Every structure is written in C-alpha cells, then in structure tokens.
Amino acid sequence: MKFVSATLGFAAMVVVSTGLLALLGSGLNIHVATAAVVCAAIVALAAWVTTAPHALPKAHFWDWLMLIVFALVSLRAFLWLVYTRGDEICVLSPNNLGDLSLHLNLIRYLASGIAFWPESSILSNVPMTYPLGSDLFNSVLEVLGIDTYIGLVWTGLVGAALTGYALWLWGGAFGLAAFLFNGGLTGFAILRTFEIEDFQSEMVWKNLFLSMFVTQRGLLMALPSGLILLYAWRERYFRGSEHVLPVWLQLLIYASLPLFNLHAFLFLSLVLAAIFTAKLAAVRSWNPLAAGAPRELFVFVALALVPATLGILLVTGFLSMAGAIRWAPGWVGGGNLSTWIWNFGLTLPLTLLLVFVLFRSKDNEARCFVWTAVGIFGLCGIVSFAPWEWDNMKLMLWSWLVIAPYLWTKIIAKMNLAARVAVCFVLFFSGAVSLIGGLDARHGYAIARRSELDAWKHALVGIPPEVRFACVPDYNHPLLLLGRKVACGYEGHLWSHGLNYHQKLDLLRKALTGSATWQEIAPSLDVQWLALRKADLPAAKPPGDPPPDDAFGALYDLRPIVRPDPATPGAPQLRPQPVDLPW
Secondary structure (H helix, E strand, O other): EEEEEEHHHHHHHHHHHHHHHHHHHHOOHHHHHHHHHHHHHHHHHHHHHHOOOOOOOOOHHHHHHHHHHHHHHHHHHHHHEEEEEEEEEEEEOOHHHHHHHHEEEEEEEEHOOOOOOOEOOOOOEEEEOOHHHHHHHHOOOOOOOOHHHHHHHHHHHHHHHHHHHHHHHHHHHHHHHHHOOOOOOOHHHHHHHOOOOOOOOOOOOOOOOHHHHOOOOHHHHHHHHHHHHHHHHHHOOOOOOOOOOHHHHHHHHHHHHHHHHHHHHHHHHHHHHHHHHHHHHHHOOOOOOHOOOHHHHHHHHHHHHHHHHHHHHHHOHHHHHHHEEEEOOOOOOHHHHHHHHHHHOHHHHHHHHHHHHHOOOOOOOHHHHHHHHHHHHHHHOOOOOOHHHHHHHHHHHHHHHHHHHHHHHHHHHHHHHHHHHHHHHHHHHHHHHHHHHOOOOOOOOOEEEEHHHHHHHHHHHHOOOOOOEOOOOOOOOOOHHHHEEEEEEEHHHHHHHHOOOOHHOOOOOOOHHHHOHHHHHHHHHOEEEEEEHHOOOOOOOOOOOOOOOOEEEEEEHHHHOOOOOOOOOOOOOOOEEEEOOOO
C-alpha cells in the first residue's frame, strides 16, 4: 500500500503544483516542471512514511489468475497504444483514432509554454474546458525531455498496474472480471459467425476496458484513486479499521480529481454523502462504529470544497459548457426493453435481485454502497450528465464496479458450483469475446505519417505557440498532432465537449470554400495563418498561389490580408510557404 500511496500522491501533486506554478508564472517551462516534480517527490516520500501498515486480503488462485489476465491485457493495450509501422504512426484500437489525436494535441500544446489557464486549442476565443490532468502530467514529462510516445506508453502501463491492484483490493477476482469482461448478450454471435470480433462496439454497454480505459486517459489516475478511496472509506467507516491512507493524502487525491475526471469526482462525492447519511443514522441508533464519523466526514468535505470547486470551475470554463446536464429519457436504445436485454444481459436482473435481498438484510455497508450505485445507474438512464449521452458511461462504470463485489458475496457466491459457473459464463462471455477481438493482431490504424509530421514541424519553426491557425477540421490534422491552436478542430471533439462552435465552423467553411474573404473572417476566428494540405484541395480555395505539386501542403500568412499596407492598393496576392522535406 505504501507504493500505491506514494505513486498516487506523486501524480496528483505533479498536476496540482504544475497548474498553480503555471498560473502564477508564464506557463509550463523547464523551471516549472522541475519545481513540480520536486514538490511531488516530497509528497510521495511523505505518503510512503505516513501510510501505516495494513493487513491486505489474501490472494487465492482466482485472484492471481485474474491479476495475470489483467496484466497481459494491459501490456497488449498499452505497449501498442501508439507505435510506428514504417512511415506510419499507428494506434491499436479504432476507439483511439480520435481520442489519442486530441491527447497528443493537448500534451504538446500545454508543453509549448502557452499561458495558463490556457485557451482552447480546438476553438477560437473560448477557455479550455477539459479535465486535462493526465495530459498535463505527460506535458511535464515532455518538457523534461521524455519523448511523447514513450511517456504515453509508460503512464498507461503504470496507470494500468495501479488500477489492477485497486480493482483487486476493492472487489477481488470478481471485481477484475467485472471490469474486463462486462457485457450483455451480443458476444454470443460468435457461436453463429465463428469469428472473434468486438461485437459490443456498436452497443451502448461497450467493453469498459476497450472503450474507456484505453481511450479516456483521465481514468488512468481516476480509477485507481477512486477505488483506493472507496476501499479506504469502506474499511474506515464500516469495518472499524484505522485509516488505510493518511487523511491528508486522501484529501489531496479527492480534491484533485476534478482535474482528471469530473464524473469520478461526482460519483465519489455522492458516495461520501451516502456514507455521511448512513453514519448519522447509526449515531442516532447508538452504533459505536459510527461515533465521530459524521464530524470527520464533514470536516473532510469542507477542507476539499474550495480546491475541488476551483478545479471544477477551471475544467468547465466556469460552468460555460452547453447542455452538460439535461433530461434524456430513453437514450439507451430508445427505451426499448429488448435493447436493454441485449446490452446488459444478466447484469440488470442480478442487480435488481441484489437490491431486493438488501431490503431484507441488515448489512448497512452493502446497503450504503449498492443503493447509492444503483440510484446513480438508474438516474443515468433518464438524465444526461454530459453533452454526449454516451458519456453517462463514465458514471455507470463506477456504479457497476461498486455493485460487483456485493453481487458476488450476496448472490452468486451463495449458489452451488454449477450455478456459479453458469451465471459467470453468461455474465462475462460476451465481454471476454469483445476484449479478445478488440486486442487481436489484425488491428492497427494509422493516424499520421512521420515524414509529413516532420515536414509540418519544420515549417512551423519560428511561429509562436500562441498563434492560432485556420485549417480544414480533421481529427488527425498535422497541426493538431503537433500541439497547435486551430480555429475549429474536429467536430466530434467540439460537440462532445459542449462547445458552442456552429457559428465559427460556418464562418471557417465559408472562408475555406471562397464564399467569404479571409479579410472578413480571420478577425472573427482570431487566426493569423492558414494551413492547407494537398488533400484539402480543390475543395478548399487558397488565398494565393496553390501549394507546389511536390509539397505536403502550404502555410499562408493572413496578416497582410487582414491588415493590408495602405501604400499598396488592392488585395495582396499571398505566396505559399511550402511544407516539404528538401531540408
């Protein structure tokens, strides 16, 4: 536990101290990065020293088996998270085509030295509205000289190791299986097709490891942090243990969570509220285990309130995100019962049975955690907590992981061997098929060519990182992959982040197609340069000569158009700056 405490404390402190120092100074640079790492090392040492020895559960055969499976799956997913294939830069999973491109943009953008709190890199004239904690951590590594791709692979591997340990600590072998193999009934299609595929990829209840853990980088910190906090609170407030983690470290991890994953922070806050209510009721019934717990919880939340609120305000643009919380009944398959059955299989009937069993049980611990998780899961079926409804899975994920160990101890473990095997097979077979299909060797998707990125990187030398570019919106545009600011990024990123982008995207398209002039449009989009790839032509009209035939594209300095020289009559004809590799 000491190693886990020190690692989580180190990661949280790197991000918190980097953010504070960058806000107070002029952005992220080598001095800020070095100071942040020194502060984090001190915190890690303090966490190691102050974490008391704790008796851990004994690992049995199935625990070791699931830990080995989790390790193998994680090695496959993260060693090939991003890799080269000849001149191509590839990702293993199609789920990561857009996601990793955005993370590459954020890591390099934050590492470029731009002022904090940064503007959005994918939309003009709006603040950054994204929990950028994990990407900021990798930006620090980049500033310290660690290659971007190596940093991504190693943070993925360390985050996976911490998550596997935390899952086992919270839910044992069944908890690990619940995360790796969640699913409904679609995977049984293999019995008809005899081909291994990710059959759940088009469903709502996708394989959590593939669709979220590999793609949502904030979960690399949020999952182990949240699970360790849940374990610490369970041991402290329901099983009479001393603090598994020192309170100051719990406070640091909990209060910094909004910078990594807002949904994890929201879920944990609701669990804290449920524990507080349960302990308050227990005090009134003279339960000695509850003595002092409500006051302790109240002080804990009060101390976390200010830093956590500041983090929430920063990553939401001071609550400027559009359509973040709204009424959305029936978003799961239009409310069709058969869709729910195909998505979730036995998961929902077993969970409802667990809720019924707990009504008759006196287990206050199980009631507190399960009823809270079931309530949040049900609420996510009718209310959208994000601009994109599927992002509700970031909450439903937590509900399922919290319910899973109690589903095992209260329902499945009490069955005879044959029934246990049958239930686990139906629960996990579909998810296991999808997991294997999503990680097999047939995959590998190119997001860029190294030679093209090198050419664009060379062409951009001398243009400050604060400059914003106009370009054709694309998830893997070279400018985005190199960490540059653009007028409008990929539309899928814009609407899923709740950004009000339609008017600006319409202006950009008018300028690109020549139906409006850059002299009219550039000031509204706050752009000074235009970047056109050869693939963008002829749909996009250059404001001057086209790029040379042997170039990847061209850069156009729009400032002479926007602010023409009064001594030169007429609109200036811009000469392109070729993007090629003669150097």
